Amino acid sequence: MRSRKIQRAIKETFPKLSWEDFERYSSEYESRHYRMMTYKNVDGRERLAQNCLNFLLRTLLRSRLLYLDIVTEINESQMIAAFLSTRAHFESTGSIGYFSKYFRAYLKKDSRLEGLDKILRSLSLGGKTFPPKEKEPNRPDTVNVLTQIDAADQIFHEISKGEKIKPFRDIYDFLSEFCHPNWAGLSFGIKLGESGVVEFLEDSNWEEGDLFQIVNGVCISTRFFMFLYDTAFKNMMSTFPFLLTQLQK
Numbered sequence: 001m002r003s004r005k006i007q008r009a010i011k012e013t014f015p016k017l018s019w020e021d022f023e024r025y026s027s028e029y030e031s032r033h034y035r036m037m038t039y040k041n042v043d044g045r046e047r048l049a050q051n052c053l054n055f056l057l058r059t060l061l062r063s064r065l066l067y068l069d070i071v072t073e074i075n076e077s078q079m080i081a082a083f084l085s086t087r088a089h090f091e092s093t094g095s096i097g098y099f100s101k102y103f104r105a106y107l108k109k110d111s112r113l114e115g116l117d118k119i120l121r122s123l124s125l126g127g128k129t130f131p132p133k134e135k136e137p138n139r140p141d142t143v144n145v146l147t148q149i150d151a152a153d154q155i156f157h158e159i160s161k162g163e164k165i166k167p168f169r170d171i172y173d174f175l176s177e178f179c180h181p182n183w184a185g186l187s188f189g190i191k192l193g194e195s196g197v198v199e200f201l202e203d204s205n206w207e208e209g210d211l212f213q214i215v216n217g218v219c220i221s222t223r224f225f226m227f228l229y230d231t232a233f234k235n236m237m238s239t240f241p242f243l244l245t246q247l248q249k
Helices: 008-013 019-032 044-075 079-107 113-125 145-160 167-177 208-239 241-246
Strands: 190-192 198-200
Touching (some): 019 208, 044 241, 079 145, 079 208, 145 167, 145 208, 208 241
Antiparallel strands (some): 190 198
């Protein structure tokens, strides 16, 4: 089993970073994990409820696996991979934010069952090129990832009742700069010396500023992911209490 902790040497080298908060999420994910879900032969509203729960648990697992990947990438100084994984973590938070937006509307009776089902199909089964429409003509198109992240920002604004900043979109866009072969993305493993000397290192090591972006980003994304997950899960169980009998820890 891979490590769920950051190496002591890294924490001692960068003591100002929020390691306690970062590592706490390992147990937070574990406490929410369900080992198995068993479908029942039901139709209509109850079938949709099962599909919603399935999506919620799949998204939780993806978010958790990305978190564990980031722990490994920090420990092994896999800097580019860490930025990619952190950005992907924000995408999972955006996905559950987009789902929550429409699930709340359904519970408030602001949307019909068919509307939520269409959104859920796009989130769960959607794709851009795979599987190809030639083989799966009924395959729904996926929801644009920026649209999903904007939904997370929208919910954040409703809760915070503060100024209309876009924390998730802003951080996602910043992380994206390091995920592409542009100025930021080409800076890894580069050392600029005097007199125009550029060194191309065989490996890259963490600088505090870069590692801060990862640790801080993961904490922000995970904290809000947990809030959205817990809220949706609680609403599902109160609205469809039969779902709890289909889960196994």
